[in-house]
Amino acid sequence: EAGVTQFPSHSVIEKGQTVTLRCDPISGHDNLYWYRRVMGKEIKFLLHFVKESKQDESGMPNNRFLAERTGGTYSTLKVQPAELEDSGVYFCASSQVVLQPSPRTGELFFGEGSRLTVL
Amino acid sequence: EDQVTQSPEALRLQEGESSSLNCSYTVSGLRGLFWYRQDPGKGPEFLFTLYSAGEEKEKERLKATLTKKESFLHITAPKPEDSATYLCAVQARTGRRALTFGSGTRLQVQP
Numbered sequence: 001e002a003g004v005t006q007f008p009s010h011s012v013i014e015k016g017q018t019v020t021l022r023c024d025p026i027s028g029h030d031n032l033y034w035y036r037r038v039m040g041k042e043i044k045f046l047l048h049f050v051k052e053s054k055q056d057e058s059g060m061p062n063n064r065f066l067a068e069r070t071g072g073t074y075s076t077l078k079v080q081p082a083e084l085e086d087s088g089v090y091f092c093a094s095s096q097v098v099l100q101p102s103p104r105t106g107e108l109f110f111g112e113g114s115r116l117t118v119l
Numbered sequence: 120e121d122q123v124t125q126s127p128e129a130l131r132l133q134e135g136e137s138s139s140l141n142c143s144y145t146v147s148g149l150r151g152l153f154w155y156r157q158d159p160g161k162g163p164e165f166l167f168t169l170y171s172a173g174e175e176k177e178k179e180r181l182k183a184t185l186t187k188k189e190s191f192l193h194i195t196a197p198k199p200e201d202s203a204t205y206l207c208a209v210q211a212r213t214g215r216r217a218l219t220f221g222s223g224t225r226l227q228v229q230p
Contacts, residue, residue, distance in 0.1 A: 004162070033217065042123075043163070043206070045217035056215045091162055108153075108218070110162030 002026070004111035006092050012117045018080040021114045023092030025074070031095040032075050033108065034067060038088035046090075049075060082118045089113040121146045123221035125207050131227045132197055140192040140224045142207030152190050153218060154183050155206040163206055166192075197228045 005024045013019050025032045034046040046065070047057040051072035060067070064083070069075040079086050093108040124143045132138055144152065151170050155163035167176040169185040176183045180201065182193045192205055204225045208218040 031216070035220075042222040043208075043220040045215075045219070048215065048217055056217060058215065059217065093162075107165045107168070108163075110155075110164070112160065112162045 004092055004094050004109050006090075006111035006114045008114055009112065010115040010117070012119065013082055014119050015084055016081045018078065019082055019116060021077045021079075021090050021092075021116070023075045023077070023111060025092070025094030026109055029094035029096055029109070030072065032069060033093045033095075034075070034077055035091040035093065036088050037091065037113075038085070043091065046077075079116070082116075084118050087116055087118045089115050121209055121211055121219040123207055123209055123219055125205075125221035125224050127224060128222065129225040129227070131229065132194075134198055134228055134230050135196045137193070137195045137197070139194070140205055140226070142190040142192070142221055143188060144190070144207070144209045144221075145188075146209045146211050146219070147214070148212035150210045150212040152185055153208045153210070154190070154192055155208065157204045157206055157223070166205075194226070197226075199228050199230050202226055202228045 007022045011019050030051050032049040035043050036046055037043045045059040047060055047067050048055045049069045052069050066078045091110050091113045093110045095108050122145045126141045151168045153168050154166040157163045167183040172187045174185050180195050184191045204223040206223045208220040210218050
C-alpha cells in the first residue's frame with residue numbers, strides 16, 4: 001500500500017514568488033492534515049481537512065497561504081507571495097476518520113515532507 | 120493553550136546503555152499522547168498512543184509510560200539503529216483534532 005506522498009521534495013524560490021505543494025494521502029483516508037516545521041522549532045499544525053471540507057484552519061499563519069483538497073483526494077498548499085519566514089519543511093499526514101480506541105488508534109501517517117527554501 | 124516540553128534536547132548513549140526520554144505536557148483534557156520517531160529527511164513514524172495515566176506500551180526495545188503530567192520513553196539496551204529524533208505530541212479531548220508537538224529529543228547511539 002502506498003504511503004502519503006508529497007511533491008516536490010525540495011523547492012527553492014525567491015521572495016515574492018509562488019509555490020504550490022501537493023500531498024496525496026493514503027487511499028481511503030478522509031482526514032488530511034498539513035503541518036510545518038521551521039528551523040529550530042517544533043512541528044506546528046496548519047490545517048485539517050475532512051474529505052474536501054476544511055475542518056480546522058486555525059494554524060494557518062496568514063492569508064498568503066491557501067489550501068485546497070479537490071474532491072476529497074489530494075491536497076495542495078499554495079504560498080503566494082512567499083516570504084523568507086515561510087522557509088521550512090511542510091508535512092502532510094492522513095488518517096482514517098474515526099479515532100476509536102484500538103491498537104492502531106490515532107496513527108497519523110506522515111509524508112516525507114516538502115522542504116521550502118525562500119531566498 | 121496545549122504545551123509539550125521534551126528533555127533532553129539531545130542524548131548520546133553507548134550501545135547497550137539504557138536511558139529514558141521525558142515528555143512533560145499540559146493539555147485541556149487529554150485524548151491521547153503520541154510518540155513518533157523521525158529519521159533525517161523523513162516524516163515522523165508512529166510508535167505509540169497512550170490514553171490514560173498508568174498505561175504502558177512496548178515495542179522491541181522501547182517502552183512508553185504515561186502519568187497525568189508526563190510521559191517517558193524508556194530505551195533498553197539501545198542499538199545504533201535506534202538513533203533518531205523522538206517526538207512527543209498530545210491531542211486534546213475537546214476542540215481541534217490537531218496534534219501539539221514537542222521539539223523532540225535527538226538520540227545518538229554509538230557502537
